Amino acid sequence: MNKESLVQFIQQVLPMSQAKAGQVVEKFKPMQFERNGYVLEAGKVCNASHFIEKGIIRSYTYDVDGNEVTTAFYPENTFTNDLLSFFKRSPAKEYLQAVTGCETWYITYEDMQASFHAISEFREFGRLNIVNQYSTLKERMLSMLQETAEQRYSNLINSSPGIFQNVPLKYIASFLGITDTSLSRIRKEFARKAASC
Amino acid sequence: MNKESLVQFIQQVLPMSQAKAGQVVEKFKPMQFERNGYVLEAGKVCNASHFIEKGIIRSYTYDVDGNEVTTAFYPENTFTNDLLSFFKRSPAKEYLQAVTGCETWYITYEDMQASFHAISEFREFGRLNIVNQYSTLKERMLSMLQETAEQRYSNLINSSPGIFQNVPLKYIASFLGITDTSLSRIRKEFARKAASC
DNA sequence: GCCTGGGCTTGGCAAATGGCAAGAAATCAG
DNA sequence: CTGATTTCTTGCCATTTGCCAAGCCCAGGC
Incomplete structure (x- = not known):
């Protein structure tokens, strides 16, 4: 397992030199999850951002009546984390669960901050990635409305x-x-x- | 009209020294909108991010049947722009319209990029501000779902x-x-x- | 003052969706 | 393989919401 698909994803969001891209992915480490395993549990602070190399992850929470509500599906070649928890260091409101067996590349909050500071391209990539997630959510919102x-x-x-x-x-x-x-x-x-x- | 409420808003999102905050708000300029005036029109690239000092702005678009759909209300003391259009320099899909007479402080895309580059606190503020908007949208999504x-x-x-x-x-x-x-x-x-x- | 148009409310009916409960089908553990 | 559990489907009925049309009300122009 190599980081080729991660590099491709980054290049697609924000084209940059191969050298820079290589520098960006340096801090990512591999992790695996079993089916139904948890990438993140509600109440804990999200300390890693995962790029999904293989598998599907979903986020879910509970409504006031105690029913599970699935809030998103994260397919292969996307990033998943609890944005608010990750960047504000606050307890997560959602669970991130592997729906199938998964292989991910993850980066910790500390490493990401350090890389943001050191690599301006990575900063820009990070910002665009958040904006893209916002945009996806907005389209979903629109689809709910109309x-x-x-x-x-x-x-x-x-x-x-x-x-x-x-x-x-x-x-x-x-x-x-x-x-x-x-x-x-x-x-x-x-x-x-x-x-x- | 001074920038006090803008400074307070920034300090609330990301506390920093008054000197830094002063440096951050330096590039913001005042603008006014009449009731029903447009801050942004669909099809144009969003080139400014507005902090609403006074008034209410809404965003809207049209569904497939040509009906107007209001997608968000931006009250006083919030930022408004078309995130995707602003950061990806793509044509906006939505209109931003002043629902009441409005006074704003705005910063252009170019000035924001320059300030992001020069002031790490502003970068961090910018990221947190986007994350907060994402979070607001997510809560709204959840409320639509359940x-x-x-x-x-x-x-x-x-x-x-x-x-x-x-x-x-x-x-x-x-x-x-x-x-x-x-x-x-x-x-x-x-x-x-x-x-x- | 009068007219006009837009915004809001209301009534009648149809369609979409939910709640509940029972049964069928698939999955899992032993 | 068997029994237990979970998931999915279906029927019945109530509720919510939409669509359409009519009417009301208020603000602005003449």
Whole structure:
């Protein structure tokens, strides 16, 4: 396992010389998680940012009635952490759980701060990465505001078919903002429509 | 009009010496907007970040059917811009409109980059400010996922009563993810419940 | 003062979604 | 393999919300 995909990801967010990119990834170390293992637990301070080389991670929390709510899926070739906890050194509100077995490259908060200070390209990359995450969340927000549950389901299955092969439907339901009952009905209706076309 | 509230805001996000704070705010310049004026228009690149000294600004876009969707309200003592457009120099997808007459302190992209480079405290402030905006959006997302429209209305009126005094209800409706018809009914029901307590 | 237009409310009906409970299917442990 | 547990589907009914149309009310222009 080498850092090639991490380097590619960084180059894609902010192109820089190979030398700089090599310097940036130097501090990243490998880690593995079993299926259902925890990358981060609520209440603890998030001290590492993980680049997912292989596998899928989800974030979740609990609503006032004690129901699990899946807040995001992190597929391969993305960064995952609890942004607020990581950068403000505050207790995390969410769990980060490996939905499948995972291999990641992680960097600690201390190493990241040091690298931010030393490498201006890495600073800029870090900022753009946060902005991209914000942007993703904003699109999701917009989709919640103006689309029906069926449209959101359709979008997800088109944009991330891999998720459906590995993630229990109940996680997907709460992610879409509906109950597993409704998701089941939507899937049925969706299959019916697809068949008739 | 002086920069005192801007300085206070910065100190609150990231405490630093008064000298540093003074250096940070140096590049900010004043601007004014009439009611319904535009701080930013969709399609243009967002080239300034505004700290709202006075007034309320909203962001909005259009859905596929051409309906306006209000995506956020920015009250006094917050920063507003189109994050993605500002940092990636891409065309904005949203409009930023002054809902009331507004006075702001703004900094251009170029000045901000220069100050980021020169003042490490400002860099850190900038990052924390983005993280805070992400966090705000995440809470809003969570509220969309797990709360009813009536609960979201209740939260908004408790946390930001000032908005209701200045903003047309139809903006608030699309912000809450419902139609103005539904909002009207929810308000009626809400008033009934409040009266009976 | 009168007209006009936009913003808000209301009623009637249809569609979407949730809550509950039962059953079917898949998965897991022993 | 078997039994237990979890996940998923389905039916029934209530609630929420949307859509459409009508009407009210208030502010601004003449």
